Amino acid sequence: MENKTSRRSSFKKIGLSLAAIFGVGTANAISKESTTKEVVGEIVQDNNMPLFSGAVKHGNTLYIAGKGYHKEGDIKVHTKEVLDELERELKKNGSSMEKVLKVNVYLNDLNDYKDMNEVYRGRFGMNPPVRTTVATYGGVPGDSLVEIDCIAALD
Numbered sequence: 298m299e300n301k302t303s304r305r306s307s308f309k310k311i312g313l314s315l316a317a318i319f320g321v322g323t324a325n326a327i328s329k330e331s332t333t334k335e336v337v338g339e340i341v342q343d344n345n346m347p348l349f350s351g352a353v354k355h356g357n358t359l360y361i362a363g364k365g366y367h368k369e370g371d372i373k374v375h376t377k378e379v380l381d382e383l384e385r386e387l388k389k390n391g392s393s394m395e396k397v398l399k400v401n402v403y404l405n406d407l408n409d410y411k412d413m414n415e416v417y418r419g420r421f422g423m424n425p426p427v428r429t430t431v432a433t434y435g436g437v438p439g440d441s442l443v444e445i446d447c448i449a450a451l452d
Contacts, residue, residue: 337390338362352386359392359449363403365441372409375442376416383447384420392449395422399448400429405441407432413443 338351338361353360364386366378384394400421404413410430426447437444 338386352390354390354451357451358398359387359390359451361386361447361449363401363444363446365437365439365444367439367441370442372404372406372412372442373416376413376445379441379443379445380417380420383445387447387449391452394420395424396450396452397421397426397447398450400426401446402428402430403437403444404430404432405437405443409442 333355335354336350336352337354337359340350341348349362351362361383364379364382366375366382368378370378387393387397402413402417404410413430433444
């Protein structure tokens with residue numbers, strides 16, 4: 298019996314060594330920090346129950362929920378206001394427009410694509426993030442002409 302236990306222990310050590318060499322982690326290698334999210338934006342409620350968080354930090358990444366503009370104006374006004382709001386949220390949480398990795402743009406009307414791009418162009422620096430742009434069936438919630446969310450790296 299002693300021989301089997303010793304052999305199992307040796308195989309386990311070899312397996313852990315190979316996992317380390319090939320970058321395969323074990324359950325013990327996952328830090329608590331990498332699995333903990335921190336809500337850093339407001340929590341939106343619906344019927345006195347949490348519906349979604351406005352912003353969440355996870356490790357070195359910041360996730361910002363969609364921002365819309367719910368006042369009068371054309372697509373250019375709405376796009377500028379939404380991008381300004383995203384920038385404030387990024388700065389408040391230790392990031393910036395230049396550190397945005399991914400953007401999703403939701404348009405109320407695909408015919409606004411060109412005008413939205415006029416305002417959007419250059420706002421994320423010389424190395425813009427990847428982006429998906431879609432027109433939403435039924436419109437953007439809250440009567441905004443555009444809604445934008447993003448994922449950014451933290452300092």
